[in-house]
Amino acid sequence: MVATSQTINVLRYAALGTGVFYGLYHQRRLTSKAKNEHAQSEYQRKEALIMQAKAEWAQKSAKQQKPTSSSDAISDPNDSRFDLEAYLTKLAADDQKSHI
Numbered sequence: 001m002v003a004t005s006q007t008i009n010v011l012r013y014a015a016l017g018t019g020v021f022y023g024l025y026h027q028r029r030l031t032s033k034a035k036n037e038h039a040q041s042e043y044q045r046k047e048a049l050i051m052q053a054k055a056e057w058a059q060k061s062a063k064q065q066k067p068t069s070s071s072d073a074i075s076d077p078n079d080s081r082f083d084l085e086a087y088l089t090k091l092a093a094d095d096q097k098s099h100i
Contacts, residue, residue: 073090074082 073086075087075090076082077084
């Protein structure tokens with residue numbers, strides 16, 4: 001049985017087409033997997049940065065204690081550590097001292 005040149009060409013082009021489509025499919029799978037891994041690693045990096053920032057903020061805020069005595073009250077309302085209750089307590093204590 002002798003194969004004709006048309007049959008050989010059909011088989012060659014069918015194999016070529018199948019190979020091209022398989023290559024495209026495989027490349028898509030690899031690209032998708034790489035993108036997912038990259039997104040996951042980026043998410044983990046951002047999560048680590050957030051945890052680090054939270055730890056540093058907690059450490060920084062632990063150093064900045066609230067004023068313990070009424071004389072330590074911050075009277076500048078533009079200061080980020082301004083405490084209205086402590087300031088009013090200080091004013092009330094000063095007012096009582098002046099009336100005695």
